[in-house]
Amino acid sequence: MNTKAPDFISMQPIGDSIRVHWQFTVFRKKEKNGRTSCYIPSFDIYFSSKENDKESIGRKGTVITRMFIDHFMIQKDIKGFTLEIHKRGFRTTNDAHIVSEFIKNNIKKAKFNFHISDSKEGYGDGIIQQSEIDVAA
Helix, strand or coil: CCCCEEEEEEEEEECCCEEEEEEEEEEEEEEECCCEEEHHHHHCCEEEEEECHHHHHHHHHHHHHHHHHHHHHHHCCCCCCCCHHHHCEEEECCCHHHHHHHHHCCCCCEEEEEEECCCCCCCCCEEEEEEEEEEEC
């Protein structure tokens, strides 16, 4: 399956916080045991679900990606978060400059894109989800 997914993470300073908006794609496959295996390529996250419907899997993917963002934005800092998403393949226009600014804690409006070229073997049926949170700067 060759799917182009518009996965991204955007960040925008809003007063004394940062608005983080993200979109991701969850690919799924039904296992022999009845469970559904799920994969979010842009975050390199795998999870399993008892449910197979798009809504349940989308909600679970949203919770898991939010945990990822919370961990790096709250437990680490903007530098750790920026380096982590860059390591996972998210890129922005004028990438080197923007990443350098974020590492220095100079937060500017930026959108980091991730393009999926192929889904994993056996995974199909991409579910696109979006979410947004505000975190302290």
